[in-house]
Every structure is written in C-alpha cells, then in structure tokens.
Amino acid sequence: MKVIIIKVLSLIILATCFVSCEDFLTTRSKSSFPIEDVFKDASKIQGVLFNAYNIMAQNNVYRNRILLSTDWNTDIEQYSPQNGSTMAIDGGNDAAFSWYAVSSNNARNITSDGWNGIYQAIEQTNQVISGIETYSDTTNIQVRGLYAEALTLRSYLYVDLIKWWGDVPARWVPTENDNISRNITLPPTSRDDIYTHLLSDLLTAERYVNWPGETDKTLNIAGSSSVIRVNLAAVKAFRARVALYAAGYSLRPLSFVSPQTPKYVGSHAQIAKGVTADREQELYTIARTETKSIIDKYGNKLLPNYVDVFKAVTNQIYTWGQTESLWEQAYRNQFFGTTMLADGSITRWDDKGSGGKLFMVPSFFYDFRTGDKRRDVSAVPYKWTGTTPLVGPPPTDAGVTQTLQKNMYNLTFAKLRPEWFSTGSYLSSANDTYGHLVVIRYADVLLMYAEACLNTNTDQADGAVKFNWVRERAGIPDTTLTMDNIVNERAFEFAGERIRKYDLIRWGIMKSKMDGAIANVYALYNKQAPYANVPPSVYTRLVVGPYPNSQVLVIWGLNRGETGTPPDAGTFTYTGPTSMSITNSSLANKYYLYNVNPDVATVNDFNPELRALLPFHSLVMAANSYLVNQYGY
C-alpha cells in the first residue's frame, strides 16, 4: 500500500509539472468579448458606438452639469437672474457659469463631468474608427455607415470641447495602454488645427452616409430616416457650422504663458481670429456649398408652423420630414428640459415643478416685431402653480393654474411644453423631462447659407430668398440680407436653443451686444426709446386650460400698443405694477448679465468675452502638466 500511495502522490506532483503555465494563467471573462471579435460584426460595432452616446447622455455629461449652465448668458438669454451682491463665484454654483465667473475649482466644472465624459465618448469613437480600420470588412456598407457616424460624432464632441475650453488635447487614435507609446497625457492642439482635421473627417463621412431616408450608400442598421443617427444632411450642415466657427473669432491668449507662471495680473487674453483672410473665404465657401447642396436637395423644408418645430421635439418625433431637426442628440433629457420649460411645468404625473431655469432678457421680448409668431413660442410670462398632486396616468385632476410671474425678468423660455404632449406620449421620469437635444435644424441651414453667401459675396440674391423663408414662416415681412439682419434674425429664430452665445463669440460682438442688452433693459424701465410705447400695466384673466381642472391666463398689456385698459375690462384683473410690469424697480436694480460685483469680481470679470471659455479644472491641470489656464483666470 505504501508504495501505491507514494506512487499516486508522486504522479500528482509530476502531473502538475506538465500543466501549461501559460494556459492556466491566461484567462478571460465569459461576460466580455475580445476586440477582434467585436469588430467582425456590424451590430457589435454599433454597440460600441452606442456607448459613446451612452456616455454623452450620462448624468454629469450632457444630461446635466455643463449643459445646464454653460451656453449663456447672452444678449437675449440669461440663466436664473441673480442679485449681484449675493452671488457666489465658486463652490458648485451653477450661476457662476452664466456669470462668466467660473474658477478652476468650481465643483460643476469638475473633472468627472463634462471634460472626462466627452473624452470618454471620444475614446469610444476612436475605438470604433481604429477598430474598423484594423479588424473590419470595410467593404460592408453597414460598417462604412458606422465609420462615418463615428467620425461625425467625434467632430461634434470636439466642437463642444473647443466651445467650452478652447485649445484642447486632440486624440485621433485610441489611448495606448503600454508604457512605450504613451499618449495618456497630450499637449493641447490649436483649435484651428482641430477644425481643419474635423472638416476633413466630415468630408470623409459624407462619402459613406445617405440622405435621410435613402439607402444608396449604406444600410443604416437603425432605420435611415431617424435624425438621431447621422445622415448626409446632418453631416453637411454640421460641416458648415464647423467652417463658420473656424472662420470666426474666439478667445485666445495674448501670448503663451508657461505653466510655471502661477498668477496673472491684468488681461491676458483677446478676442481674435485664428485664420488668414484667404482661409476665411475658403471656410465660408465650404459653409455655402454644404448648405447649398442641402437646400438644392430639399428646397424649403421648414415646417409651416414655427410651433410645430418644438411640438415635434417635445413629442420625441425624430423621423426626417416630421421634424425640422437634421440631427438630434439622443438621451433621456434632464436639464435641457428644465431650461426650456415654464416654471412649475408638470413633468410627471405625480408631481410638478420643473422648469424656470432660463429666462429671456426682458427688453428682447419687446424687440420682436408685432406679429412675430416666435415670441410666444419662445418665452412665457407665467408659471404653473397648484397643490393637488396628480394621479396618473393619464391625469384625472390636474388642479393646476397659470400664475403671472412676479417680475419682468422672469420671462421663462418654454420651447418645450408638457401641454403639447399628444395623447399617449406622456414621457417622463422623476428627474427627466423629454425631448432630445437638437443639434441642428433646417432653419439654421438656411441662415448659415445666407450668411455664407453674404460673406463670400456669392449668390447673395439667392441667399436673401432663403433668409426670408425663415422670416416668412415667422409671419413677418421680408427684409434685405445684411449682417445686422442676420445677427438679429438668428436671435429671434434660435432664442433659448444654445446657439446664440457661440454666434456672438464667432462674430466678435459679445460684449457690445450684452452691454447693449443691459442698456435696453434700463431704457425699458425708464420707458425710453425704443421702448417708449411699451404698456406699463398688465391685466390678466383665467380661462379653462389644457389639463383636466386647469386654468390658463389671458394677458393684456404685454404687447406694444396694449395700453390703457383691456376691452371687456371687467373680466380682467389689474396686476401691474407689482407683477410683470416693466415699472418694477427690481428690474433695473438687479439687472446684470455678467459678474459686475466688485466684492467678488476678479480679473477679466467685467468683460464676458474675455471669460468666454471655461478654465481647466485644477485637477485636470494637476494630471496633465501641458495644460494651463492662459486667459488670466
């Protein structure tokens, strides 16, 4: 027995010596797939690309944080008005963004939010682009479509990075995971070079995508008429926008400041262009030809009614033709809705109270030409109130009422409205409202075309025609094609749509327009021209509203010419001058669009243009020594 046992034991010990070490030590999770496997199959590639959308949609990336507060204030839009004397600069205060007072430690500018999130999404697109180039069958037309979509999505992400932070590290290949070719930290690349790269990428993408609804180049897996996926019209329109941004002004350092210089005195930045006059013409030409080819294809594709543009977004209609959007960013919307809703809007059926974050500059309300349909679609002077919780769905007793806002500066942007929901599409969740983020819509194509025609001195007459299509839809008479008119028209058309700020910056007129807006508010308060004939008193009356047991306001006194008492005055209640009246003293006392509080102001605070970019967060700079805040703040 002894011998046998010893033999057996020896065998066991011997056997282990023949176990292949490398096989035993090379393990993989059954729940994951290796890269070469993933890129063999278009539906898996799409899964990887969708992770880019997924990251963008996450809480602290596009769904929240940066989107909430970065894209204003402007001459027409303002984030939650604040009394300058109580405004805090730092410490997670959202208002600091819109007040052009973000410091590099602002908790809302923190790294896990926008900055890291966008780069994570870029990494996903880089993985897709390089994965397809390395492992995939590039003759497969579905794969080609995904390749184009990844290029376009990456361009979109870079444009936002540049909009928010200026010169940033450019990553065109996946981040390497070894010690040899480390590209984990990269120096910033000039935004002009990035734009050039994007214009070329987008041109490549155009070769592989279809016009929406068509299938000549690719078979889009998700249905080609959906505007939440990339299509040829979207790529062309976006390429035009990139060209315009590249041709315009932006905030640039006066001179390079080395990372060793810890503090700044005085101004270190200027608003300047990064391209030569020749290049500028080339860029405008790109914008013109791209938009022209869209218009040649579709003609006047504007929805006939301006309000339908936003009803479609509200109801999450993203089929080309039924919506005016060429491209929307898909996500479960949170603060985008918040900034485009009337205060107190019902966003879910057991509660209410979203909205009321973004306001129209009061004087701008009166700048709309009488009869312009866009004014009352854009902003509302009321909020929703009520105490009865709704039981749903659908609501049996809304018990909500519109109440006039307290002050003229509480004109809430409300381009998305719960009351526009068509039956059966009450979409919401507790924190989320509805509507995708519209990236670009047809009116923008027309106005970009007109602007490009004007600036290249080509086809100006045709440009004027397309320009006036937009005005005609708004119900106002045609006008001539001039730069001033374009500047104004884009304000009326896109108010509250996160476009204005970057228009003002690229045109180099941000400070003058914002100072002009502040002067206008004072003129309004003092009833001076051009606001001399604005009625000082407001009357309201309640009528049955869109929800069960709800009431809405009829208002007299907000339109020019509505002076005196309303017709059938007995049914109205006089609410001015304490509510919504331009004579409210707080209007003038508290009116600022950027940080002018000497108690908390720092260098450059008095010029929003010179603080138009976000500083890098201190942790970002600590991790990447190439990065430095060079603009004096």
Add this chain to the structure above:
Amino acid sequence: MKGEASKIMGVKRSVFMLLFLFFAVLPIFAQSEVSGIVKDEKGVEVIGATVKVKGATSGGAITDYNGAYTLKNVSTGATLVIAYIGMETQEVPIANAKSIVLKEVSKEMTDLVVVGYGPAVERRDLVATVTSAGGKEIKDIPVTSVGEALEGKLAGVQITTTEGSPDAEVKIRVRGGGSINLDNSPLYVVDGFPVDDISDIPPSNIESVDVLKDASATAIYGSRGANGVILITTKNPSKDQKFSVNYNGYFGWKKVSKTLDVLTPGDFARWNYELEAMRGGTNMSNYFSKYFNPTGGSLNTYTVDQYNQLMSQYDAMSANDWQKKIFGITGKTQSHNFTISAGGEKTNYSLSYGHIADKAIMLGSDYTQDNLNFKLKSSPAKFIDINFAANFSDTKVKGSGANDVNSDEKSTADSRLASAVIYTPVLLHDYTSGDPSLDIEDVGNIYPPDSLIYNTWKQTHKINYSYNGSIAATVIKGLVLKSELGIYNSNLETDRFYGPISYPSRTYPVITYDATGVSTHYTGEGIVTTTNLNTSRLRNSNTISYVKNNIGKKRHNLSVLLGEETVSTQSNTTYTEVAGLPSYLNYANAFANTTLGTYVAEASNLFETDDNLLSFFGRANYDYKGLYYLTATMRADGSSRFAPNDRWGYFPSVAGAWRISDEKFIKNKSVSKWLNNLKLRLSWGTVGNNNIPTQQYYNKYNPTVTAYIPSLSNVVWSASTILPNKDLIWETTTTRNFGIDYGFLKNRISGSLDMYYNNTYHLLMKTPLYGSGYLFQYQNIGSTQNIGIEYTLNGVIIDKKNFGLNVSANISMNRGKVVELGNGVTQLAASSAWGSSNVDPQNDYIVEVGKPVGMMYGYVSDGRYSANDFTWNGSKWIANPGVVKNSDIDGVSWGPGALKLKDLDGDGVITSADQTIIGNANPKATGGFTLNARAYDFDLSANFNWVYGNNVYNANKIEFTCAGSSSWYGRNMTSEMAAGNRWTNIDPLTGQLTTDVNRLNELNATTTLWSPALQKYVFQSWAVEDGSFLRLSSLTIGYSVPKKLLKKIYVQQFRVYVSGTNLFCLTKYTGYDPEVDTRRSNPVTPGVDFSAYPKSRSYNIGVNIGF
C-alpha cells in the same frame, strides 16, 4: 485494488500477531498494581493526567480529582509515562511512581508556531518574525468576530473596528501597509487555505492565530504576502483519545455607549427663526412661518411679543429623542457552541456547532450566524496521515447599519445617524396647506429616521463552505510527500428594498409603454434589488519535504521543502432589479414576493475573469546545535492578472538567528541563572502584491445595460472606464527585520523586540486620468516605506498554588512615508466625499511625498469674525479694510460672527490655497495590555487596548453644527451650538436681526462659537480631534466549580463567568467613539467619523461546560 485490500489484511494480521505476542509473554514478568498521586510544582493535584506504561499501546489510567491513579498488571521493571497538557511529559520508573511532580512547560519556548506549508515549528526555533495569539485569549471575549477579539493583543498589527454594528468591518493592518490607494489588507489563510475575510469564523473555534510579519516568513506566500499574512488554525481534535463534549455559551445585553445632546425644542425653533431671518426670509415661501407658526404671520413682521409667545410655546414642548428611538434599544446577544471530539489510535475527529444571535442596538439591526465544522485526522498506517476538514457557515445580517442602503459609505441624504441626531425634535406641520394636521416629513433633506430605516432596507445572507483534504506519506524517514486539495465556495446574497420615501424610489427613472402607447411609471413605488455574488476557489498544493537532524556528530540539522501550488478563483454576480411593487409590500415581505413587481429593470449575470495563480516555492532551514539558524525561502508566482511577459514575480528571503543564551559562555556562567533565553534574529526578503482587479492588460467589451439612451438602445458594448495596462508588474516590498527574543528569571519575564524597515516599490496605484478617455489606470508608480518598532512583554508576577497573576503588554510604533509618487507628481488630492459636494474643501485628504498616507487637508480655524470687523451699509455688511474675505464659504453668515479661517497665503481671501495639513490619521503608537489573575477557583482577565497620537476627522460634528445647503431648513444641531454658545444676530428685545455693532458685541459677549448659518460643511482644524484612547475592551470574572465536586456528576469542567466589553474608554474625543473609520472605499482617507454606527457597552453571563 485487490492488492491493496490484501495489504490491509496483512496489516490487520500483524496487529493481531502483536497482540497475541503481548498476551503470550505476560506470565514472564511479575505483575503488580501501581498507584500514586500526580501533582504540579505548586503542589496542586493534577486531575486528568494520563498515566501509561511506556511502550504500551493500550491501557493506562487517568488521574482522578485527587490526582490519584491506579494501574493494574504493571510489570515490575516498567516505566510510566505521565502526560498532561501544558506540562512536560515525564517518564518515571514505577519505583518512584507514588508521588509524581509534573513541571509546567515554558509556554514561550515550546508553543507551536504555524509558518505556512509544512509542520509548525517551536517558537524556540523560529527565525522569522511571527506574532501569535492562542485560542484561550480569544474565546473568553464575547464578541462576534475574531478581529475584534484580537484588538490590542498583537504587536505590529493595528486592528480597528470601524464602527459599532455587529457586522462592522474590522480593519487589520500589519506594519502599516505599503500600498497607497489600493487595499492594504493582509492575506488571510485559514488552515492553509486563502480566504477573503475571517468574519465567518466563530472565535470559539480558533486554536491559534499567527501573524507573519517579515519577509522571511511571508515570502513563502509570495504574492499578497506584502501586507503580512494572518494564519488561522481552527481547533483540532484533541490528541488524547477521550470522548468529550464541550459547551460554551453566553447571554449578553448591550446599550449604546454614548449619545450626543441636541438643541431643546425652544432653542431649535429660535435657531430656525434666526437662520431664515439671515437668509432673507423669502426662501421656501417663508419657511419658518409656514412650518413653525400655527397662527401664520410673516417673518419680517413679527413683533417682539409674537416672537416671545411663539418661542415659549416651543419651550414648553417635549422633544422626540430620535437617538434613543433609533439607537437606544437594549441589544441582546446569545452564543452557543457545542463541540464533540473523540478518537482512537488511528483516527481523531471533532464536530462543532456554533450559533450566534445578536439583536443589535439599532432599530431593525439583527445578526445571526451558524457554523458547523468537522475535522478528521487519521493515520491508517504509520507512514500515512490523512486530514480532512469541512466548514460551513451561514451569516444573516438585517438592517443596513447607520449609513445609506446603497453602500456602506455613500450618500448623506439617507444616512440614519445624521437623521437620528438632527431630525426635527418636534413634529412640524404645514400650517399653510389648509390641513394643519399634515405632518411634514421631509425636513432639511432628511426623513424621519425610523421610517427611513424601513424604506431603505438591506439584508445580507452569506453562505460559505469549504472542504480541505490532505494526504501525507513518509517515503523514507524524514522524506514526506504531501498533497492538499481545497474547495471553497461562498454565496453572498444582498437584498435591498426601497420604499416610497427613499431617494431611489422617489426618482425612479423608468417609464414603459404598452401597445396602445399608454405609459406606466414606477416613481414612488417599492423597488427590490437582489445581488448574488458567487465565489468559488480551488486550491491544490503539493510538497516534498525532507528533514535530516543530527547530521555529523549530531550538530547539524537540516530541513528542506519544495512545493508547487495552484489557486484558481472564479466569481460571478447575478443582479435583478424589480420595481413597481404594490404598496402593501414592505421591507419584511417584499423579497419573497417580487413576482408582484410590475417591472423587471435588470436581470444580469456577470462573470469575472478567472483569477489564477501558479506558484513554485522552496524553503531550507539549517541550524547548528540549536545555536545558529539559517533559513532561506524562494517563491515564484505567476498571476493571470498580469500580461504574459510580466506575470512572473520572484520573491527570495533569507534570515538568520543566534541563540546566545545557549552558548557555552553564557550557559555555564552565573548569568544563566537569570537569563534563560536570548535570541537575535535578522532577516531580509521581498514579497509581492498583485492586488488589482483581474483582466488589467487588455481591452474588453462588456455588453452593459443602459437607461440613458432609450431611443437608441438598452444595451451598449462598453469598454472599461479603466485604461488597460500591458506593462503592469508585481508590486514588491522589501522587508528588513532585526529582532531580539528574551526570557529572564525562569522565563517569568519574557518577550521580544523587533525593528523593521520596509520599502515598497513599483507601487500598484489606481491613478486618475483626466481627459484621456478613461477615468483611471492601474500603474506601477511610486514607492513607500515603513519603519517601526514593536515590543512585547509577558510577565508572570505571582505563581502560587492558590494565586496567580500574569501581565502581558505590547506596544508598536510605525512611521510610514510616501517616498515617490512617480511621473514627477509630488502630491495627490483625495476626497473622503462624506458630504458629497457640500463639503468645502472637496479634497480633504492629501498624499504628499515625504509624509504618510492619511493626511487631512483643510482650513485652519481662526475662531470667528467680530462685529467690529464689519460695517452695516444699510442693506448688507461690508467688511472693513484688511479683514480677510470669507464670503464664499460663510454664505449668508458672512458678517459679524461668521466663521473665520486663517488666510495662509495672505491674499486677503479664503480660497483652496489656504488649505494645509491639519491632521494625521496615523497613531504615534498603539498597543494593549492584558491582566490574567486567579485566586482559588476564581479567575479574572482584563484586556486593555490603546491608541496614542492619531487624529480623527469628526465629520459628524461639522454636519451637526451647521445649517448646510442654502435650500435646507428645519435641521436640528448638537448642543455644542446651543444658544449661549453660538453667535446670534437676533436681538431678543426686538425679535429681529440687529445691525448694531455694539448691541451684537453685547449679545455675544459670552458666546464662543460662530454663527452656524454656514451653507457648506467646512473642514477646518476645529473638526480634527485627538483620537487617543485607552479602552477596557473586556473584563471577565469566572468561577470554576472544583473538579472534586464535578466528578460526582460526571462533569469535567464547569465554569461560569460574567464579563463586560467596552466598559470604559478614556478619550478626549467628543464624538461617539474615537475608534472609527467610515470612509474606506478610498484607502487614502482613513479616520473619518461620519455617521458611524455607535459602539455599545455589553454585559454578558457565560458558561463553559465539559463532559
């Protein structure tokens, strides 16, 4: 098989022949009866000693309660062998057998120490640095976990019971730990088997705990030996061949050891009035009037009479004592442990069952554990040893402790301790709602603590079982082949229930549509999540050892061990989330009725990458006459966590010892009369650490459920947020140790002194990557070092027949330091994140080159601003020239009485640049001491442990003395901020805020603290407290019924005892308990006291019975 069977027959035959021979020769010798008495050196009768004839394989006697024995049929020339546990075995010729005196063995010298792979060695022969504790030191302390029982007992091992809950994590650190932001837990090996934690081993089942500290000991474990190795040996069957039954049990009662005082209802109302007045009285539609004033009225228009009348109403109210309701329960603990052991010549076994039920002090908190253990040792033939052990444990924990249900340290919104302390002490109503009886529940972003517990419920159920078998065969004398096989399986089920008032339910983000487009949502309905973590591990080790003693004139002893080991771990996690539960389901019945849920959000099963380890190791021990020792070990580990080119690590060590006391020049001199033992030890070696998640070297894509892009997809193929690293290598620690073991005065004074110097390099760090497309990467960067001294002292002070007193004490000092952080980085900021974004500064810890990990980084307190620092300009306070600006942090309190911080950079404004190191979580020294005394049949033991010179970050204190976010109202505060202590701006003569500087000075002449109307939780030096303490962790008084009496009822042992734990804790710390560590998910933020489950004091009655 046939051959084997016939061999067994052969063995039987030989045994039979032997017996036959034995009886056959009997008549040859004269036979007689021998009897005598066995006593110990003090003259006490030894009961239960075995007395045998030398060489006999059967027979023998056991001494009775008088120490007497009688052996029949003993041949005249025979020699008796007398043995008793704890005594030196003696051989006595029967001529001297009448009166036998047994000598107690010197414990220090002959204790067996387990060193891993291969037989245990006697402490006298130990070369490595090993600290041990025996089962006796553990079992008498009525605690539920081994770790807790060891506190203060092991030099060089810092044990922190992180909070007071029955399942609290016990954090164990051996010699500081070398990693920075990865786990520094030691490797736990139970009966040779590596396990993830030791909380499921019943303390009463432990034979011994051995902690390997220097590389000479740990290098044989190679991987993960870097943070020390804790070897636990469970009880083996007793070697005497008796059948015995033992029962140990106790009942205990416990109470919370400390609570915090809060504001009285009157003061609570006054404070909320002042807070809203300072905030301008416009927020939340005049909050104060709405919720505090039954008669309505606006804050700005209160007359002094109205103010006084209202406040007197609140003065008259009695307060809800939430702390008493939530933590004031009298906990009840019971523990029962039965052990049966028996055996014969060839086979011994034991079977034990343990049950612990702990009804803890917090509402809804409950802990039970059942254990069943079986051990078998068998030698079917002389050359073969078979061991088998089976362990089963079943642990249930109900209630999720003092923190949020989501994780053990997340979210302030649902933290129960905060709710219990600062939730409104009187019922508030919404007086403006039209229904004045409507209670408001959500006050100041916190919910009623009792309903919160049942709305954010967690229960866990862990089942572990393991089987270990080994077979060893002696091929030739000294050469042993051994093969071990172990299987371990654990299933941890975590169930969570979220009721309607919980944050997840209130914000449940899911909507579904039916075919007609009608939507359903699940907001405000119950949610159940179930997570099952399955882990299974297979281990096989095969060793060859050869021992050859007394080589060459009996001077040289040599032993060699060679081995191979594979460990393979698989794990997978299943997760289900069901929402839309009907309202009649609650925390108690929801888990069993998830079919009633209307929405299945997720049902996933994620497999982790297998974690495989293949190792080869060897050890050689040599000594010369027991004077000079030399040990060398070598281990090669291959880990599947690293890329193919970097997966092997090689860890050598070498150590030597010199037993001076056995040298001739001492042994023969008079010194030897008092010097019994003196040994010097010196060691050097390296050990490795692969403590990173699996699959770190290549990109992988996991299909993952997402809810963020419903219009595109519910599943995405996500790559990791951690960037892979192909070039990761083993983290390596080099240790150097110098030690002295000593024993004086017949070893009545003994102990050891150790000094060490450890370096860890190629640190595995989870490095944040900003803007790289990934959030982190594991990198080998930086290095750390630990230097320290450990000293133990054991003294036998009295050792008389009826009295005895032993004292043992230990003290350890460790100084850690970050030597390098790599990439040119000199400091890393870290956030303990206890108060999410409400804490200023966000980064409240710092890792800095040249300093240890655990540095608290905040503002320096400078008291408060005086009224003279400001001027009222008619609408607000304007700081006078030269006054440091702190308006951002102070918020509405910026003005007279505002919190003042030191402007360290002198720029006139408080910014993050004014942060500095304000605390160090590392103690200067730790230790403990134990007293054991006996008098007649009574015994007493007292265990103290202490920590000196560390800081505690009292986050509770910050939260409980601050108004918090500007949208919060109605929070209470602790009495530190009572009226008379806090700055006030309300003039009681007017009931309104005063802006008169002189009046403010007058009103606050006796107050000392700032205005609590801060909008942030400010981490300042005021909240950093001295965490030194001395705790009487347990005191036990026992009485053993004399064996003479027991004999009559066939009982071997009967002892009753009373004990108390945590009877006192001397400390200057103002929070609940200074031994606390609640923010552990990031290892660089130790020592934060935030919403820890309060510790309790317990009293127990127990009994030990042996049959």
